[in-house]
Amino acid sequence: MTATASAEQIKQAKDKLDAHVREIVRWHFDPETGTPFWLEKANSFKFNPLKDVNCFEDLTLFGHFEDDWLRGGPVNRWIPKGLAHKPWYVFETGGTTGIPKSRVVSDDFRIDYEMFSETLPDEFFPKKSNWLMLGPSGPRRLRLAVEHLAQYRGGISFCVDLDPRWVIKLIKKGWMEHLKAYQDHVIDQAMTILSAGHDIKCMFTTPKLLDALAQRLESQGSSIKKVGITGIFCGGTEMTSQWIRFTIEEYLGPGVYIAPTYGNTLMGLAASDMPTAKDNYKIAYYAPEPRAVVQVVDFNNYEKTVEYGQEGRVMLTTLTKEFFVPRFMERDEGVRELPSAKYPWDGVSGVKPFREFAATTTVGVY
Amino acid sequence: MIHIPILRWGEPYTSLETDKVVHFDTGEVLAEVSRANASLVSRDMRHAQRARDVLREIPIKEVLQRVKKAADLYTDATLPLGDGKQSPEDFVRMQSATTGLPEHMCRFNMKKNHFVLSNMEKILDSLTRGLDLEILSRGWGVESRGVPVSYQAQSPVLGMVLPSNSPGVHTLWLPIIPMQIGLVLKPGPQEPWTPYRMTQAFISAGIPKEAIAIYPGLGDVGAAVLKDCPRSLIFGGTATVEQYKGNPRVQAHGPGFSKIVLADDVVDNWPKYLDLMCDSVFVNSGRGCINCSGIWASRHTKEIAAALAERLGPVEPLPPNDPKAGLAAFTVLGQADGVWADIERDLKSPGSTHVTAKYGDRLVKRERCAYLRPTVVHCASPEEPIAKKEYMFPFVTVVECPEAKILEAIGPTLVCSVITENAKLQRQFLDATHIDRLNLGPIPTIQLNWLQPHEGNIVDFLFRARAFQFEGPVHA
Numbered sequence: 001m002t003a004t005a006s007a008e009q010i011k012q013a014k015d016k017l018d019a020h021v022r023e024i025v026r027w028h029f030d031p032e033t034g035t036p037f038w039l040e041k042a043n044s045f046k047f048n049p050l051k052d053v054n055c056f057e058d059l060t061l062f063g064h065f066e067d068d069w070l071r072g073g074p075v076n077r078w079i080p081k082g083l084a085h086k087p088w089y090v091f092e093t094g095g096t097t098g099i100p101k102s103r104v105v106s107d108d109f110r111i112d113y114e115m116f117s118e119t120l121p122d123e124f125f126p127k128k129s130n131w132l133m134l135g136p137s138g139p140r141r142l143r144l145a146v147e148h149l150a151q152y153r154g155g156i157s158f159c160v161d162l163d164p165r166w167v168i169k170l171i172k173k174g175w176m177e178h179l180k181a182y183q184d185h186v187i188d189q190a191m192t193i194l195s196a197g198h199d200i201k202c203m204f205t206t207p208k209l210l211d212a213l214a215q216r217l218e219s220q221g222s223s224i225k226k227v228g229i230t231g232i233f234c235g236g237t238e239m240t241s242q243w244i245r246f247t248i249e250e251y252l253g254p255g256v257y258i259a260p261t262y263g264n265t266l267m268g269l270a271a272s273d274m275p276t277a278k279d280n281y282k283i284a285y286y287a288p289e290p291r292a293v294v295q296v297v298d299f300n301n302y303e304k305t306v307e308y309g310q311e312g313r314v315m316l317t318t319l320t321k322e323f324f325v326p327r328f329m330e331r332d333e334g335v336r337e338l339p340s341a342k343y344p345w346d347g348v349s350g351v352k353p354f355r356e357f358a359a360t361t362t363v364g365v366y
Numbered sequence: 367m368i369h370i371p372i373l374r375w376g377e378p379y380t381s382l383e384t385d386k387v388v389h390f391d392t393g394e395v396l397a398e399v400s401r402a403n404a405s406l407v408s409r410d411m412r413h414a415q416r417a418r419d420v421l422r423e424i425p426i427k428e429v430l431q432r433v434k435k436a437a438d439l440y441t442d443a444t445l446p447l448g449d450g451k452q453s454p455e456d457f458v459r460m461q462s463a464t465t466g467l468p469e470h471m472c473r474f475n476m477k478k479n480h481f482v483l484s485n486m487e488k489i490l491d492s493l494t495r496g497l498d499l500e501i502l503s504r505g506w507g508v509e510s511r512g513v514p515v516s517y518q519a520q521s522p523v524l525g526m527v528l529p530s531n532s533p534g535v536h537t538l539w540l541p542i543i544p545m546q547i548g549l550v551l552k553p554g555p556q557e558p559w560t561p562y563r564m565t566q567a568f569i570s571a572g573i574p575k576e577a578i579a580i581y582p583g584l585g586d587v588g589a590a591v592l593k594d595c596p597r598s599l600i601f602g603g604t605a606t607v608e609q610y611k612g613n614p615r616v617q618a619h620g621p622g623f624s625k626i627v628l629a630d631d632v633v634d635n636w637p638k639y640l641d642l643m644c645d646s647v648f649v650n651s652g653r654g655c656i657n658c659s660g661i662w663a664s665r666h667t668k669e670i671a672a673a674l675a676e677r678l679g680p681v682e683p684l685p686p687n688d689p690k691a692g693l694a695a696f697t698v699l700g701q702a703d704g705v706w707a708d709i710e711r712d713l714k715s716p717g718s719t720h721v722t723a724k725y726g727d728r729l730v731k732r733e734r735c736a737y738l739r740p741t742v743v744h745c746a747s748p749e750e751p752i753a754k755k756e757y758m759f760p761f762v763t764v765v766e767c768p769e770a771k772i773l774e775a776i777g778p779t780l781v782c783s784v785i786t787e788n789a790k791l792q793r794q795f796l797d798a799t800h801i802d803r804l805n806l807g808p809i810p811t812i813q814l815n816w817l818q819p820h821e822g823n824i825v826d827f828l829f830r831a832r833a834f835q836f837e838g839p840v841h842a
Contacts, residue, residue: 174609180593211405219412242382243403250409281382 005344013289013344018055020290024319025053033082037069038324040077056293059317060303062326067266070101078104083322092139093265100139103265108322109141112268113149115288116261119271120153124257125231128154129201132229134190134209135236136164141265142236146204149233158198160189162209187212194227203229206236207243214251225256235261235269238332238352245281261285262351266325267292267318270348285351286343293317294348296336299355302329305346308336313354331357368397370448370558372582373565374410375417376575378448385555385582389463390697390735391686396460397448399558402581404590407550410579411523411594417548418522420574426503426546429573430487433544436564436571437483441476445566457563462686464556465531466695466735469687471650475534479564482537482816486544492817493541493825502825503546504842506834516834523548523579524828525595527588527602528561530554531694531758532653535601535619536564538820543568547828548577550598552591556697558582592616597828617822621756622655622780624811627795628663628670629786630769636666637673639785639808643762644677646783646811648740651694652760656781656803658811659756661764662748662772671721671744671764678740678760679725693759695735702729702736705757709741712752719744721764748775773798781811 005013028038029049042049047061070078075090083106091109092100131150137143143159150157170179190213194200205213210232217223224232232252239260252258262270262285270285270292287294296312298304306312314332318325333354337347371378381400388395421429439445444453452460458476462469482489490499497517501507506516524542528551529535542549551561561580569575581587592598592615599617600606607620626643628636646658661670684691696702706729713720721742722728730737740760745753748767754777755763767775773794776782783805784795792806803818805811814820 176589176593211408215405215408218409240383240403242401243405245382246403246406250406 003341005339005341009341009344010339013339014056017290017293017345020319021056021059022054024321024324025049025059027082027321028080028324030082033080035080035324036077056317059326064302064315065325065328067101067328070103070266071099073102075102075104078102078323080321089144090139091141091265101265103141103323105141106322108268108320109145110148110152111320112288112291113145114152115291116269116271117149117152120231120233120259121257123230125153125202125233130155130198131157132190132193132200132203132205133157133159134162134186134203134205134213136162136206138163138165140164142204146233149204150202153202155202156198158193158200160186160193162186183209183212187216191216194229199228201228202231202233204233204235207234207239207247208237210234210247210251214247218251224252230256232256232258233261234258235263239283240352241275241281241283241350244275244283245277248275248281262294262348264330266323266328267294267316270294271343273342282349283351284337284340284347284349286337286340286345286347287316289343289345291318291320293319293345295346296334296348299333302327306336308338311335311350314348314351330354367395368448368450370397370399370562370582372400372402372406373562373575373578373580374406375413375577375579376569379406387464387556387558390466390556390695391463391732393734394463396463397558399582402583402587404583404586407579407581407583407587407590408594411550413576414521414523414548414550414595417577417579418519418546420576421543421546421548422503424546424572424574426499426544429546430490430499430544432571432573433483433486433540433568436567436573437480439570440483440564440567441480443567443570445563445570447562447566452559452563457559459687461557461559464559464697466686466697467651467653468684468691468694470689470691471694474650475536478534479536479540479560482540485816486541489816490541490544490825493819493823499545502829506836506840506842514834514836516832517829518832519547520828520830521547521596523550523595523597525550525552525591525598527552527591527598527600528554528557529601530556532601534650534654536560538599538619538824540564541824542828543573543577545825545828549579550591550595551578551580552588553580553582555582617827619655621659622657623660623754623756623776623778624656624658624781625660625662625776625779625783626658626811627772627776627782627784627786628661628666629784629788629791630664631788632785633663633666636663636670640670640673640677642783642808642810643670643674647674647762648678648681648692648760649810649812651692652740653694653758654812656812656814657760658781658783659762660754660776661762662767662776663764664767664769664772667764667766668744671719671742674762674764675721675725675742678742679722681740681760683730683737683739693737693739695732695737696758697735699734702731702738705738705759709743709752709755709757709761712750712755713743715750715752717746718750718752719746776800781805783807783809783811 028035086106089105091103094100133146135142147157260272260283268288270287272283272285275281275283295315297315314330316328316330332351334348334351337349339345371380383401384398386395387397458472461472553561565578601619607618610616610618683693728739738759743763745763745765753765779801781803782801
């Protein structure tokens with residue numbers, strides 16, 4: 001169990017968050033530096049974001065961010081005037097059918113992944129070692145972000161091609177043979193890279209691909225450990241405690257570290273320490289405050305945070321100079337976790353698809 | 367509270383995640399079941415071949431003896447259940463409490479399973495058309511007329527994605543172990559009882575535990591079973607059947623749309639067949655795919671519907687331990703409401719008449735469950751939207767249709783009981799490929815002959831008959 005945070009640590013973190021909220025809201029609503037989308041939106045507000053938002057709690061004035069606002073263009077309306085001179089990327093999420101949600105990014109993914117890098121133990125993620133990026137490619141943030149993470153730590157990232165939109169189509173069509181063939185194709189690419197003598201010690205992958213890779217290696221008398229991987233950064237889809245316990249006990253064994261993460265294109269990366277048997281393999285995620293905040297709120301009243309240890313829906317706030325997302329209701333639910341000494345703010349554990357969407361959503365496809 | 371673990375080739379494994387199995391009426395938690403994860407299933411399949419190997423180490427005749435012993439243990443013994451024990455009466459109560467099936471029907475299903483296990487030798491003899499079972503075991507042999515034959519197992523294990531609502535389906539997988547093929551079972555969430563009890567009976571009777579794996583879990587576990595077992599059975603709705611149509615790895619069992627046809631030469635004597643029709647609709651609370659959901663004739667259909675309604679309409683829900691209880695509860699919240707809303711929508715069609723309406727409301731809602739009382743609908747033509755519907759309770763349409771059009775109009779049918787002495791009509795029904803099981807004559811749809819295959823022969827599904835020649839001694 002991670003040490004709990006002291007009252008002083010919690011207060012300092014909260015003060016820092018409030019100051020950050022003031023800075024970011026002013027930036028996005030200042031006519032000189034602000035984001036066109038928010039400046040236009042402000043015309044319909046019955047409050048003045050420049051004066052009335054002074055702490056994190058004041059963000060309730062904005063109601064809830066709707067991710068449908070991110071569908072369609074012009075995407076430039078999301079670029080803050082104060083950063084218009086910079087080069088921009090666009091990352092997409094969803095989009096198997098219809099128009100995907102788009103987020104513009106300049107440096108945020110680098111900053112987020114550099115912050116995440118600080119949470120990785122060097123013993124298992126050695127500096128200067130090379131990485132395998134075994135996850136979704138294309139117009140998603142992950143490919144560039146993992147590559148930057150590898151570079152930031154002094155290594156090179158080897159990548160595979162994986163199109164999750166095609167995977168979702170295969171599932172919806174019921175083409176399970178094709179799904180298996182596509183997964184085999186992705187794992188074939190990973191096996192080739194791992195066999196090519198590139199001294200790969202670290203890997204990003206998703207739970208399903210980690211299963212598939214470990215199973216393939218095992219069928220060939222090898223293992224994750226035997227091919228030299230010592231650190232796995234895992235994310236992209238839901239992970240249960242049972243899954244991570246099974247993976248650690250049966251596929252990884254001692255000597256391989258797995259860092260589960262929670263996040264998406266709209267936020268940075270919420271990190272977790274490696275789950276342990278002592279703690280029943282609980283996976284508790286902590287957002288990179290003050291740049292992103294995760295709250296667990298009552299299923300029936302999104303204005304109310306649940307008590308510690310209680311379940312609720314995940315609400316996300318992103319606060320960076322590039323992107324302001326106040327109080328977005330995520331498609332997930334989880335349990336509110338106590339602040340820890342390492343992360344002196346609320347966390348979330350037991351993350352799984354929000355019960356009202358779970359039956360209709362195709363999740364965990366890659 | 368009893369904890370039921372995952373069984374990984376007989377070895378109990380307690381998951382960090384569990385599901386509670388609750389009493390449909392009282393809400394009492396009866397057991398906590400470990401929830402498997404999909405990758406655990408996939409990883410375990412590396413031992414699938416061992417399941418067949420350990421079974422083949424025992425002579426097939428001896429396996430059949432042990433299965434016979436397992437039949438008695440299943441019905442009579444107190445057997446281990448997770449970290450507890452379960453007597454036969456406990457089993458009946460638990461199965462009834464979670465599936466909504468009245469207790470006497472659970473006892474009946476137990477007897478049915480016992481019968482199948484006890485008569486396995488005869489059943490396999492019929493399913494294989496008299497093949498020496500050693501040929502299934504060895505993979506080859508020589509027929510009595512001196513011709514070499516080979517039956518090659520297509521999978522060392524059979525995967526089963528089982529349903530919650532119909533304990534009757536378990537008879538389908540009982541012949542698997544006797545054929546020396548391992549079992550990979552994903553129980554229905556409300557019916558973990560039969561797979562566990564049968565497994566314990568098998569193990570206690572000397573079947574190697576390494577031959578059976580049980581993986582309770584969510585949809586991902588079912589998908590893993592289908593993905594990783596070269597041969598599987600799955601139970602589901604029409605969509606499931608459609609999804610796996612033409613997939614040689616999967617045999618999908620869905621609604622039966624079973625029917626009775628009263629031909630023109632017999633229909634004027636329809637009252638003679640009223641008992642047969644009632645039983646076909648009502649037995650086992652109408653839950654089986656072999657229950658009749660459509661009665662077709664060219665005339666007297668209104669009288670037939672009225673007579674069925676008079677017999678079945680007054681039936682009320684009774685407590686599950688009442689020996690007269692004929693209706694099973696819908697234990698999944700909102701399911702009965704959904705079914706009834708669907709029926710009401712179809713009844714708006716002017717050619718459809720709800721004949722049981724005068725016997726009171728059909729939807730009976732309780733605090734934690736609901737019942738649907740027997741429902742008879744008259745359809746003026748096969749084009750009525752409700753004419754070919756099937757639901758999981760005693761529901762039947764009586765459809766008026768000229769005899770010459772019936773065969774084409776009935777659509778896919780699992781069991782068809784055709785009552786006629788008209789030779790031409792008998793020939794047409796014999797030749798019809800959209801009918802699976804054909805009963806010629808006054809036979810209820812629910813009457814099974816255990817020596818006949820059910821919806822696809824399991825032997826043909828698991829073994830491939832192929833050419834085989836040999837010269838000199840064969841030691842395998």
